[in-house]
Amino acid sequence: MTSPADASPAPTAPPAAARSGTGLARTPDGTAYWDPALYRAELELLFGRHWLCVAREEELARPGDFLTRTVGPEGLLFARDGEGRLRGFYNLCRHRGTRVVPEASGTARRTFVCPYHAWTYDLSGRLVAARHMEPREGFDRAEYGLYPIRVESRAGFVFANLDERARPLAEALGPFFDRFRRFDFAELVRGAGRTYEVEANWKVVVENFSECYHCAPVHPTLNRLTPYTTGANDLTFHPAEGRSLAAGGYLAFAGDYRSMTRNGYTERPPLPGATDDDRARVYYYVLFPNLLFSLHPDYLMIHRVWPTSPAHSRIENEFYFPRAVAAAAGFDPSDAVELWDEINRQDWAVCELAQAGAASRRWSGGPYSDREAMVRDFDEFVVEELARSSAGRPPPR
């Protein structure tokens, strides 16, 4: 993957060394990447309490559209209800816990009928039929709707939160999308995508995205198009004015290159709204905890990093284009997709080598380079969020 440059360490954050009280700040030791108990805590306290990007609104465009997702052991269900509202649920029949919807996605559904005993829910999650239950004393259908989860959307992205007491999405995102008001992200449509399985902890993947220190040795093509020295960070997890859940910056194209394609050029027009600066840059941000947001002159790309075990991740990589571009005859995003497939695979290879090495009993962390302020920032933010989440509140169950 690529990553923002870290030439300019976060100006308002105290240096890690000062925060930790020791000498040179160090990366986490192997426990962070291998310990099953820490992994479960991260699922519970990070993935169970933060807003997670799960889909695009276009995938749930019409009433009756639905899709399912898996987050750790949790099956989730999302749908557009009859009134056009987005809905989210645990994909869990209230009768026996069965996954109500086994399919990945579908359309024109009016009800969800559990495949086991045919308990039937409407698109708002209400239990509307449960054969042979009504005679039972004390059974009230109204109490047995699908367990809801919170869903909100922004910029065409659908976010879900398993924590019913979580702050609203807008507050969690902070001003992140405001800085891109000139674009109409909601209008973009999915033009391509690919899913990867990687033998590395999810944080290794986010750390990898958070620096371009590795770009020269790992990504010769990327580094030729957007040299790692051209970048700057412009958003961090620890700003003076309060928390943000996004951090990152940009790289600038060398010479007259104008697109992340194999040859650096494209016939696609810039995204509507793009300024001259935007046409000369690729912006890279982490939206905590697991959305990697990469804005190119002519397309928007994201990675969603899903933990599947302490040492494995599933990564969904998607590309969005203006509707008119994607609908045009001869639309072919392969110049972008193939380059990113190459970059992705280069990244997964080094992520897997870092994951393997971190299992050593001899490994106790290493120093951050001058170009890894954002990695340090992410690593510290994870620790703080775990502490904050576990401190104030009982577990949600």
Next chain:
Amino acid sequence: MTSPADASPAPTAPPAAARSGTGLARTPDGTAYWDPALYRAELELLFGRHWLCVAREEELARPGDFLTRTVGPEGLLFARDGEGRLRGFYNLCRHRGTRVVPEASGTARRTFVCPYHAWTYDLSGRLVAARHMEPREGFDRAEYGLYPIRVESRAGFVFANLDERARPLAEALGPFFDRFRRFDFAELVRGAGRTYEVEANWKVVVENFSECYHCAPVHPTLNRLTPYTTGANDLTFHPAEGRSLAAGGYLAFAGDYRSMTRNGYTERPPLPGATDDDRARVYYYVLFPNLLFSLHPDYLMIHRVWPTSPAHSRIENEFYFPRAVAAAAGFDPSDAVELWDEINRQDWAVCELAQAGAASRRWSGGPYSDREAMVRDFDEFVVEELARSSAGRPPPR
């Protein structure tokens, strides 16, 4: 799978709600299906102390016939000895613990020779040769026979028990087989069989068999032949007069259907001894803990459900026919076997969806329907048996 109908809840059992002291009785939460410690306790206290159906007598018909089975981590060996007695052993050489018999089954064996160092046991488990051991002071061959396990048979079924203090099989089964005295089950022979691997806890499979509430949505063919509303339970785990280790009931054929085959008809004659009622019904019983017994007008079918991990089971499905029927030219059981293969696969699919859902942190059990008295009964019986087994006695080792 199919299941008895639960139209008539057990008349003598107090309702679960009364027993538990809470409102509506609830199914177990996810712990019951995922917790490794509970799984180990079930192997030790249920599968390690109850009578388990392991084979048919015909598989061990002649002296020297033998077969091996695996129950959790245990390898077991069964044989017919020279005097015609059934014998059961741990499949474990007393020298180094090696599996003495690697084969699944065989005939005409006079001794079992361990493949590692050739310690040799006779069919009654006596160590009859152990090269280079006699010189060792304190070594007496008589002390090094195969560890025996208890074996008894009934109705042609061979049962084994790993608990040397277990009550006799007849007492454990209670009057179950007495109700079928009109049949000669011992005379039946195996005509077909298939083994399945299912990603679900063994109890999910037994629960699935214990109700036909799912039959209309899951098994259209079965439900057309034997509508789920036609049934009644006639045996429960909690009778007033004392414990039984079998529970179940029957479904009745619709119209003039007379066999569980794809078209509902068969050219096979009814089993000898079948009454008019028997010719119009399919009986379904659970023999605790893991034998599913399904008596059809023209054949007897069983499933043995073997736990292989908290979330996996291996299921052996077998079909038995009168010897004369199975020996006749042109005998073809595929009309029955293919229908049941379809029903089995429909069941495993919903069992796997229920297993997956039960992993959710949000899942804390659901209410039993009017048609699931036997599921509730089984769930409660498991809890009681675990408590009873772990209370009174030290572990068997």
Next chain:
Amino acid sequence: MTSPADASPAPTAPPAAARSGTGLARTPDGTAYWDPALYRAELELLFGRHWLCVAREEELARPGDFLTRTVGPEGLLFARDGEGRLRGFYNLCRHRGTRVVPEASGTARRTFVCPYHAWTYDLSGRLVAARHMEPREGFDRAEYGLYPIRVESRAGFVFANLDERARPLAEALGPFFDRFRRFDFAELVRGAGRTYEVEANWKVVVENFSECYHCAPVHPTLNRLTPYTTGANDLTFHPAEGRSLAAGGYLAFAGDYRSMTRNGYTERPPLPGATDDDRARVYYYVLFPNLLFSLHPDYLMIHRVWPTSPAHSRIENEFYFPRAVAAAAGFDPSDAVELWDEINRQDWAVCELAQAGAASRRWSGGPYSDREAMVRDFDEFVVEELARSSAGRPPPR
């Protein structure tokens, strides 16, 4: 595998029964072969503190030659440096823990460049380049060399030790190689090799090698060439004069057989230095913990047994011949290699049966035969070494 004969129990060792204070000494119970905590302790205290044979010197003959190995979770790197010295390191970049060298081996390398961020180490492990680190206050390249591990060689074998306080190799090996001074093992070259994956604990494999009690039933060809009754042990783990880390003995050829090939004959000359006795014997020794050393009249063979989980091992089997023999036109070691492949597979099969049986709750160990003094010796030595290692010293980290 084969194994020394145990006709002559170690004369100076007190019998196990006396040591244990109980009656007949017993083999370990299933815990020794299945318990994850014991497995981790063995990795830490045995494989983490003893000298391990990792390669032959010929594989690191010239400056710039290198190879990597995996020991449990540890990646290791070995190289010949510019001054011709052998070097060993954790294969672990000091920056992020990445495996510095992903390749299995290579030649003519002047530096190791980490594939992630291009930190660069010379062949002596010094960090010679680390882009963007120098500006960081408190960063001194001299403190960030590859973590070294100790490497020594003997008789052409390269040994490594993860314990920086371990005694020198010569002291650990004791007089083992002195007894073969007539041979020039260092001159031998690798002529063949094969790697096996076995579903058995590493100790099951070493125990298997430590006796030929199983040779008659398991290895008919081996036993025809070198009958198990012909052998004698001449070295044990518990000699009166102090510890040795090698134990074993020999088998003698029957009739005029003179080589472990399928027909017992060979056109290869005896190894230079071989005496008349050497030409009539195969010597088998365990070099603790995991090197199995088998000296034949015309070749030297070893097995390295690497633990990969409590119930799995990876076994590297290699064959060494005089350089002149291996370099001759028409050199074909397949007569030896194919026989040993057959013997190896016979051994892995019984090892896997022993491993499976040891999982039984009923298994609590068995008696050693008259021919298994060396197995008993090894089993007791493991227990003593674990106790000794864990007693006196803090863990190495």
